[in-house]
Amino acid sequence: MTVAHIYTVAFQGIEAREVDVQVHVSESGGGGIFNIVGLADKAVAESKERVRVALSAVGLSLPYSRITVNLAPADLPKEGSHYDLPIALGLLAAMGVLPASEMEHYVALGELSLDAQFIPVAGVLPAALAASEQQRGLICPAACGAEAAWAGDIDIIAAPSLIALVNHVRGVQVLNRPTAKLAEEGGIIPDLKDVKGQETAKRALEIAAAGGHNMLMIGPPGSGKSMLAQRLPGLLPPLDAREALEISMVQSLAGELPGGTISRRRPFRSPHHSASMAALVGGGLKVKPGEVSLAHLGVLFLDELPEFQRAVLDSLRQPIETGEAIVARANAHVRFPARFQLVAAMNPCRCGYLSDPAQACARAPKCAQEYQSRISGPLFDRIDIHVEVPSVSASDLTLPPPAEGSAEVSARIAAAREVQRRRYEANGLRVNAEAEGQLLDRVATPEPAGAELLTKAADAMKLTARGYHRVLRVARTIADLGASEGVKRVHIAEALSFRRLTHLH
Known part of the structure; x- marks a missing residue:
């Protein structure tokens, strides 16, 4: 036998x-x-x-x-x-x-x-x-x-x-060995020069891209939140060979490697707000990777953030902290990598015009309270950068294109990421957003004036321990963009400007 x-x-x-x-x-x-x-x-x-x-x-x-x-x-x-x-x-x-x-x-x-x-x-x-x-x-x-x-x-x-x-x-026919292929990166990548005005939001986008930080944009309809997010891929450095292989394994499992070609472009995923929990974090009858894993080493953009189901949004908390999505089953725990950068956009209230004097919200502040309460405090706390994106005036739209576009900004971001790569090489980390504990204390401890400012602000703003350390991470990235060895008071001040005092304005 x-x-x-x-x-x-x-x-x-x-x-x-x-x-x-x-x-x-x-x-x-x-x-x-x-x-x-x-x-x-x-x-x-x-x-x-x-x-x-x-x-x-x-x-x-x-x-x-x-x-x-x-x-x-x-x-x-x-x-x-x-x-x-x-x-x-x-x-x-x-x-x-x-x-x-x-x-x-x-x-x-x-x-x-x-x-x-x-x-x-x-x-x-x-x-x-x-x-x-x-x-x-x-x-x-x-x-x-x-x-x-x-x-x-x-x-x-x-x-x-x-x-x-x-x-x-059997030796009757010879099949040639296949060759590995890189995807042809076609299509036009939107340029930051297309965005007029919104200097604060563009600065926040640069910081987020440089340090891999999560970011939330809040503003009325038509202020350019989605436009800004769509320009983030043009600011991010390409994947290195190891990263490209890592994300391609996830894409292969999801059946999303067209022609077997591998791309060096960082993934940018933008699921609709009707997405289920299984679609976002993975799962299903036959467990498949979700959007958080398909955005691994790239960007997950959630537009109209409060329109997502609250349970779906709260399921993001664990992947944000650990960098992996775990789908629990009776007979096994299935793990997918999910080290993504969350970029979200939302209106301040359901109608979107909470702070617009020309189109004042008729139900303020209750409209904003009900709308923003769909997002839990712990999820807000996990977002490093909160930035207001006000309405763009007609005079802003008539201005000539900005002097700096994606090429100039991405050069600064690449330089800052190279500094971070050398800093964390021995620790297996990539960007400041991944640093924590004693390592974060060692690389981001501010100078005495900055430490004093952060201590006072943490008390005044009621920052949690997580919020406190996220301010340090953002300040470290701002210092890297400015080619500064240490974290100074000015870096702490700018990082604090991107933390919200409360959920509401």
């Missing part, structure tokens, strides 16, 4: 766990019974029908024997259609069509169509990296080859169909 082996993966968050696909074909009949065991979901259970028809499409028929496919370990849940390919290859090895000893050295994943073509699946990049760690090769659909190639120097067979794969393994 022989058992053919090939390997695949089961995804738990961003982790690809090894699955041993064991295929046994009985030698003494069995009436054509085909069983798949090992805690498989319905998509995996249906694989036997896709595999049966795909094999017949290339001129092979299953023996009239009892076929048992075991997906080990048996207590690990198996979900998805990517088990089609390893089951088919395991069967071919067990039937002697492919060399069983060679198949044992591969990790395979892919979906089979009924005409034996390979259909792309999500998660090829994490699977390729897992195969590299296990010192195995990878077999995947041709459409996923470019994605797999980013795993480095491993043996990759990216085939368009089952017959092409069989011919390649």
